Amino acid sequence: MISIKPVFGWVLLSALLISCSSNKPSSRYDMDQDKGPDRPVDMSHVPDAVPKVEPRTRAGNKNPYTVLGKTYYLIEDESSYKERGYASWYGEKFHGHDTSNGEVYDMYAMTAAHKTLPIPSYVRVTHLENGRSVVVRVNDRGPFHEGRIIDLSYAAAQRLGISQTGTGPVEVEIVMPGDTPPPPLKPDDRPASQADGVYLQVGAFSSRQSAQALQRKVASATGERVFISEFMAAKALYRVRIGPLANQQAVTRVRARLPEAGVYSSHVVQD
Template identity: 80%
Template sequence: MNKVWWLALAVVILAGCSSNSSKPPSRYHIDQDVGPDREVDLSHVPDAVPKVEPRTRAGNKNPYTVLGKTYYLIEDESSYKERGNASWYGKKFHGHKTSNGETYDMYAMTAAHKTLPIPSYVRVTHLKNGRSVVVRVNDRGPFHQGRIIDLSYAAAQRLGISKTGTGPVEVEIIVPGDTPPPPLKPDDRPASHADGFYLQVGAFSSAASAKRLRDKVASSMNSRVFISEFNAAKPLYRVRIGPLTDEQEVNRVREQLPAVGVYNSHLVKD
């Protein structure tokens, strides 16, 4: 009997050791994101009020890489407008730091975006019910395929997507005073890229036309898309992708272009 008792005790001890040796818990207290514990009416929460704010390095690392993909910040967001799916994030991240070091509050009118400078202000409109909100972008994300913005729980509830999880939206920039702060240029691109190749996908006499194409191409590209201005008697605005380090990368980018309606491009080297 004593032998059986000691054997049972050993099994219990080993089980406890096995449990304690598992990987440490995440800094987030819950695994699956959820909303508040009980129903909360947030219809009274006011929109974010756009104002001119300084751009700092906090939250604006450019470029940055997440899950193997590299993202470049939009250099001039004054004409940004995009349609796609919005999602939301809540209790899992509530109280933790956002990308620029602020504390995430799921009851405030904020959002996460992959490439807009931080902070930015955008109007988000639900394409099915017509509801709209103004939110302040202070975080990075969402990094799920097919989603263009991650809203706070409060913003999602006001739009009517807090229960569905996602919804089709239009996101449009709001620039306080009509003039955005100077953009933060890419600061940590590998030196080997400096002499790389560029794909030119368009050239325009109109800056607005060049911006529209740049934004359209950038919406589906992991590589940097920018406008190179050629100053002559009449300015020329050239939309380019790069730098691209080798032929394999050039071919990869070219294969993605038809998806955004671009069928002609040529290689240049600056």
């Protein structure tokens, strides 16, 4: 048997440790700015996410939760969720690190981060300017930037055509397991700001008392008409809505006042 001298053995052990540690993802805080892959990667072949029934863990659905001093409440019934706003994307800085539900983020998979949808959820995201559409699986929280409603993986962003621009105007619509994903928007579909009967939904509760409490706070903060829309099924649902609002300027103005009522997330609905 050939013996290894202590010094050489230590060098060999150190080399092995360095080699092993280099395979682990570095801290995302080591990277100042997020970015995509170093070389162009064609994501056109990556298929849409396929909605399916999955367990929802407490770890991924803490409710409420607070980020940067703001408290967010999860949507209790996402079956009618539809919202328009701006999408962004995240890539290498978070690639290989844990998402909010403990999964590992893969920027080449069709996933997304959302502030208030249950995890996991599935949504169709449609670019309002070029008509491109993808279905993604929500498995993370974010984006926590004003005016952005969803944070897409690099793969989804490239397929939508926003990987170069960074952000883009989108419509996000829920896709429930077993449902046929809603079709992409037609080119002549009108933006929400031009449609009749535009409302902001600021909450949905199984308790009428909870809905009424939020109704009072929102009405006081905004000075707008706030009402409760009842959805009666196997379990009653009380949706707190503002409106109707005349245009996008009115929507923006009302949203700016919602933090005064402790509301930091809302979505547009049309009746």
